Amino acid sequence: MSVQAPIGVFDSGLGGLTVLKEIVNRLPEYDFIYLGDNARAPYGPRDFETVYQYTLEAVKWLFDKGCPLVILACNTASAKALRNIQQKDLPSMDPSKRVLGVIRPTTEVIGDYTETNHIGILGTKGTIESGSYVIEIQKSFPDVTIYQQACPDWVELVESGDYQTSKADQPVKECLDNLLDQCAGIDTILLGCTHYPLLLPVIKRHVNPAVQIISQGEIVAESLVFYLKRHPEMANRLSKSAKMEFFTTGDTDHFRHAAGVFWGKELPAEKAFL
Ligand code: DGL
Secondary structure, X not given: OOOOEOEEEEEOOOOHHHHHHHHHHHOOOOOEEEEXXXXXXXXXXXXXXXXXXXXXXXXXHHHHOOXXXXXXXXXXXXXXXXXXXXXXXXXXXXXXXXXXXXXXXXXXXXXXXXXXXXXXXEEOHHHHHHOHHHHHHHHHOOOOEEEEEEOOOHHHHHHHOHHHOHHHHHHHHHHHHHHHOOOOOOOEEEEXXXXXXXXXXHHHHOOOOOOEEEOOHHHHHHHHHHHHHHOHHHHOOEOOOOOEEEEEOOOHXXXXXXXXXXXXXXXXXXXXXX
């Protein structure tokens, strides 16, 4: 049997921790290496090629750490880089390894949440402009109408820590109003960026409580549990000693503190050079 190694989880910054937290809740026995490219976040405004190159570097770095399975816990990277990496790069890098994203698992179930068949999607400029959510949801739920809104400032609010201050209210309200003004029948809003769940208390202040706000973490975690059941050959390659390691391309002190506020305890991080 080959050497067992951790699951790699990647995001442009802190947002992927909202996904990792739910994965750890569901799969506490597994080992994880988290990589945040905080030095180059946000990815949302960057062009296709740049997001692809940065994400590819991160995947290679996690592969070099031994991870046989990497989760792109970032919608922007999933929208702009995943397909290329899966189809073009993986066969030459290591065809036995796997890279999974967060958009497909979300779009496979999101239609089950709506009663009105009107769903709003909030995401980065890159994710929204890619049209990935609209294309994928229509495959699984052709009767659902999608309304989209890019939220250009939200990732910065999270990365800087300003999401915990009143500075967040105005930009959050503005994007929510732009989304909800598109259709009075929206009963479900998907947070299509892994950073946005950190803004949930602010978002809830500006949305009618009848509208449900869906974060992806639990959906992605559930989908990973199912994936590992269907792929025991991959599950057997993953180490299970309940260990987590955190790496950032940015400032390690900032990561430890900022991630800790969200995680409930400080998360010591090591420096990763991509
Ligand atoms: N968490 C990333 C996502 O889900 C944030 C993207 C960014 O860095 O702009 O899209």
